[in-house]
Amino acid sequence: MQQFVEQHKEVLKATMPGVKGHEVKLQQLDDWWGKVSLIGKINSLRLGSDILTSMDVTKQRFNLLQHTLIDNLLQEQTRKVLLYDKACCQMAMDVLTRNLFERTADIGFLATDQQICQFMAQADTQETEQAVLLRHLQHYVANYSVYDDVVLLAADGRILLRLNQQHSATHSNDPLLQLSLTQGSSYTETCRYSDLQPDKALSLIYSQPVYDAQQQVLGVLCLCFNIADELHTIFSKLLIANQHSMMALVTADGSVAFSSDQTKLPVLSKAETVQRLKLHRHEQKNYLISVASSRGYQQYYGPGWQVQMWTPLDTLTQTSTLPVTDNTLAETGLFPALSAIKLESMQVNDELSLIVLNGEIAAARKHAIEFIPVLNAIRGIGQDIYQVFSSSIDELAATIMHSQLLELTTLAELAADIMDRNLYERANDCRWWAQNASFRQALAQPDITDAQRQALAQQLAYINGLYTVYQTIYLYDARLQLVASSTGDAGGVMEAGSAAEACLKLSQPQQYAVSDFVPSQLYQQQPTYIYNAALFHPSHSEQVIGGIGLVFDSTPQFSAMLSDILPKDEHGGIKAGYSACFTDASGQVISAVNAKWQAGTVLPLPAAFYQQALQQALTRQCELGGQRYLVAIAPTKGYREYKTSDGYQNQLFACLLLQYQITAGC
Secondary structure, three states: OHHHHHHOHHHHHHOOHHHHHHHHHHHHHHHHHHHHHHHHHHOOHHHOOHHHHHHHHHHHHHHHHHHHHHHHHHHHHHHHHHHHHHHHHHHHHHHHHHHHHHHHHHHHHHOOOHHHHHHHHOOOOOHHHHHHHHHHHHHHHHHOOOEEEEEEEOOOOEEEEEOOOOOOOOEOOOOHHHHHHHHOOOOEEEEEOOOOOOOOOOEEEEEEEEEOOOOOEEEEEEEEEOHHHHHHHHHHHHOOOOOOOEEEEEOOOOEEEEEOOOOOOOOOOEOOOOOOOEEEEEOOEEEEEEEEEOOOEOOEOOOOOEEEEEEEHHHOOOOOOOOOOOHHHHHEOOOHHHHHHHHHHHHHHHHHHHHHHHHHHHHHHOOOHHHHHHHHHHHHHHHHHHHHHHHHHHHHHHHHHHHHHHHHHHHHHHHHHHHHHHHHHHHHHHHHHOOOHHHHHHHOOOOOOHHHHHHHHHHHHHHHHHOOOEEEEEEEEOOOEEEEEOOOOOOOEOOHHHOHHHHOOOOOOOOOEEOOOEEEHHHOOEEEOEEEEEEEOOOOOOOEEEEEEEEEOHHHHHHHHHHHHOOEOOOOOEOOOEEEEEEEOOOEEEEEEOOOOOOOOEOOOOHHHHHHHHHOOEEEEEEEOOEEEEEEEEEOOOEOOEOOOOOOOOOEEEEEEEEEOEOOOO
C-alpha cells in the first residue's frame, strides 16, 4: 500500500481536494512563519539568537510532521477504499466458488440418475418416455433453480433431450462432448460460447459421461449454470454501498465473463488479469482496480477466474451515509498512525508555547518590546498549524470510521447470505435425493434384504463422497426404522429430535422438514441441523413410505463460513480484534470464530438489537465482558425460494465484532 501511494502520490492527491486543501493551508502557514521569523531576526538583535534558533528547530519538526500527515492522509484515504474493494472482490469470489463447488457435486450425482441412464440406454424413445423424463428434469431444476438448462447428448453429438424447449437444434458440435468423454467419470467445466446455448455470448456448463450397468458410454449429461443471474445477484449486493464502482468476473485469459456495467466493460472485452492493486486509465478516466482470486473450497478452486472491482479515482473521498453512532468512535485505537501524528503535533505546539513564553520573559528583561508582536504571531501560527493537524485527522478518522462501520455491516450481511445459500443447497439435496428410484423401490417393499441394504448403503456412500458437507446420509422407513446409511449403520429407531416424524407427515415432494439446532446422536451429541424429505411410493404418489435424512456437518461448515468473511492480515490469519458468530433470535450462539462466546452460550446483546436488525442490518457500539466492541448484526433473509416461499421459518443472525480501546491523549 505504502509503495503504491508513493508511486502515484501526485495523481492520488489531485483527486482528493480535502488532502490537497490541508497541504496548501499548511504550506501557507509555513511560509507566513518564515516571513514572521525573518522580521524577528531583523528587529531583535538585543534578544540574541537562542530563542529564534529554538523556533527554527520547532518549525523544522512541524515541517517533517506535515509531510508525514499528508502521506498518511493519502494512505488512509486510499486504504479505506481499497481494503473495502478488496474485501468485496474476495467475498464475490468466495460466494461464487462455494456455489460452483455444489455444481461439481450435482453433475456427479445426476450422471448416475437411474431414470436418465435408462432413457439414454434406449435406442429409440417415444414421446411419452420423453415427457416423463422432461418432467423429471423440470422437477430437478425446480429444486436447483440455479440451472437454466439440462441437455442430454448422444456420443455422436445428437441432442436426445433438453429442458429448454426454445432451442430447436438437434445436434451439437461443441468440443466439450469429446473432452467429457475423454475425462471419463469426472466432470468437465466449460466457460465460453457454446452452440448448446446459441443465444448467449458465454455459457458455464458442467458435463459428465453417463454409463450403463456395464460401464459402456451412453452419452454426456450437461448442466447449464445460470452464471449471469448468479453474478448479478452477488455484484448487486456488494455495490449497494459503492454505486460508482464496477465489478467484473475475468477469465484466465483476461476476458470479461460478466460485468456489472456492460456499457463500460462488455462481456468478452479484454480487461487483463492483474495480480495486485493497479491504477488503470480506461475511457479517459482513472480507476483503481482491486482483485481477488479463488481461495478454494473443499479443494475446489474453480476455473482460474478472478473478480475485479474498478473504482473511479475521483470518487475516493466520497463517504458513506452510514451514521457514526457515537462521537467517541473516531477516537478509538483503530487509527494508531493518525493518533500518533495528532499527539506529536500537540507536543510540538506545547513546546512552541514554552519557547514563546521564554521569549516574552527574555524580551521583557532586555526591553525588546519590538519582539513581542513577532512572538504573538508565531504563537498564533503554531495554534493554527495544530488546528489544521487536528481537524484533518478528525475528519479522516470519521471518514474511516464510516468505512469501518460499512465494512462490518457488509461482512455481517455476507455471512448471513452465505449461510442461507449453503442451507438452500441442503434443502434442495434432500428433496431431490428422495426422488431416487432405487430408494423408493426398495422402501416400497414389505421387507428389505441385507443385500438390498448393502446396495442402498453403497449408493448413499457414493452421494456422501460427492457432497462432503454431510456427516452422514441415511434412509428410514415408515416405522422410523433406520434402513441404511452412508456410514454403513442400519437398524434402530430414529431419534425424536431428527425431524423424521415431521417428515413422514409431509404431503408433497417439494416439502421438507428440518430439525432444530440441537445435539444429536447422529452427530456425536453435538448440535446440528438434519434435513429430511419424504419418499413417496412409486405407484401410489400420495403414500409416504419413508424418508431420507441429511446430517449437516455444522461445526466445520459454519466455522468455515465465518472464517472466510473475516478480514485477514498479511499472513492470512484473522486480523486482530475481529471475531464473528451465528446466533438465533434469542442470542444463543450456533457457531463462533475467534470469539469468547462459543456454541451454546449466549451473546449478551440487548434484545432490541436483534429486533432492529430484522428491519435493516445495523452496527452499534457496546460493551461486552468489560471490553468495547463495534458490533454489526445482519439477519438471514433466505435465498431464492429457501425461507422466502417454501414455508420454512428459522430466523438466524450473523454478528461481526471488532474489539477496540479508547486511545489515551486523543
